Amino acid sequence: MRLTDEHDGLLLDLDGTVWSGGEGIAHAVDAIQASGLPAMYVTNNASRSASDVAEMLRNIGLTAHESDVLTSAMAAVTMAGRYLEHGDAVYVVGAPSLRKLVRDAGYELVESADGDPKVVLHGHNPDTGWRELSEAALSLQRGAKYLATNLDTSLPMERGLMVGNGSMVAAVTSATGVVPEAAGKPEPAMFEQAASLRGMRRPLAVGDRLDTDIAGGVAAGMPTLHVLTGVSGPLALLEAPPAHRPTYIGADMRALAEDPDALVPGAQEGFVARLDGSAVVLTGGAAGASSVGALRTVLEVGWAGADAPVEVRAESEAAEAAVSAWR
Template structure:
């Protein structure tokens, strides 16, 4: 594939991305780690990517921790990182607020320690209560955020403070499944006050742009697990993207993705940096990838079948059929939507047990 942006999932990559792109802009939650633990195999993969000449930048919408804390956590997970390689949404929000209100402006932080630390680093004055007359409330994720902080934010916003959210992610990944993210807490303040917040984290391009500036990247690749932040953010930043399925995005959601949420490359996890990615080509009345063919049939429904001469089992990462389904669904989104949505169900021909098994592996319904 081209080293430029938006080559598209169909184009694939004849060479491993670590050899084509100079910097990987890595999301953290769901990409490098889930909860406190590394995604299996990812620390070794990132080390190998560095050995191949790729540099790493860490771009996270999680505002709870400082860059120093994030870097220590990554290093403990055997992903050596310097604080200067970490860009958090708290830093992006602090930069935006300082630009809007000027140095020294009074700001009420809501979230983990990383929020207040970023505000102070940007030359802003941190206050603790609505009665301190903050000009803005900056709200970011924090595990200890509760009623008291949310109440202060509500009162301050009602009194005229600007409500700024570091991100609007409704969920965060965890070993127990998706849990409430900053967006859920931001929704509380928004719903009570009736004021829409200014959201500064991904998909706003400021975070990726800052990481590009710091690393001097000329051919960046955004690696993320979320369509509405990482992938859309890559599009808005003019960078290519690799979606990994180790976080919150599931195949059903990917099939239904709109144009702004469609990745250039797809992998099970960040080990996808180290391998070529197969092309999806027009063939056999549909779209073929490896041993699979996906079509939109006469009833405007998706179908997956074993390709002529194929076994339905590819020697690669096991995602070839999903790649073919994505390109088929995206080629005729209106037709698929009219049939009940790409993820409603997918047809399988009688006797094609391999296709039915593949769909079950991706938690997609077959018919």
């Protein structure tokens, strides 16, 4: 049995899951195509329009249309409707695509706090600087509602982790004390909306970041697959609170074709784990055993306790090799 046999659709994160810096991550495209399942791409990155994202997906070999993409920018504009009436003023910190969504929704874009915006809508834009953040801060001081597309502190790119929207939001919050309401993951609404758009009844949420992709899927009551190709690595998994713990753990997107029973935390590949105080002791390991097999073995024991273990102690040659590969 394959993991995909248990589901009727995929809710896929992009950065760190499908691509990095716009380049397809190894095995991701082939795995998605081979799954045979419809896919919705659910991304916290608000710097691109849905049509641009779909074009980028086609450029790496995937079949994708604008209707297959749901961005946090789209979700944020929907959220803004709770606080705005047609023609109300909005100050946008974000990309041109976010400004277009706001304009198309019937709101007035203002260029500074002097335009008396009712809402500050903050999304990712690599060109955001001091001026834009300061105008947002001034708007909030004058009573505007603060909404963010997402709160991701970092953004996986080909050179490494870049500054994400959440870090820019943190600067405004530091200056004003105002914490925004966020539209994107880990809120469950994006997952629920994406599944509804494609009529999915048994979707699988897939991502690389525990505090957004996985937490959002868990909050929506959906099975989740965490892939080790992006932000959250093995040590983050070990320390994850229950609300951030995935159903399945895979090295990469090839996990979609693997037996689901082999992807859940549990002893495998000859490894044995036990709890010793605040440490998980890992021993054994068959010839050719993988680091992700060791990880699943450790997680079963580490997640069973009331507190997350503070270390993993390897006491076999295979265990040492596996744990070294995590770092």
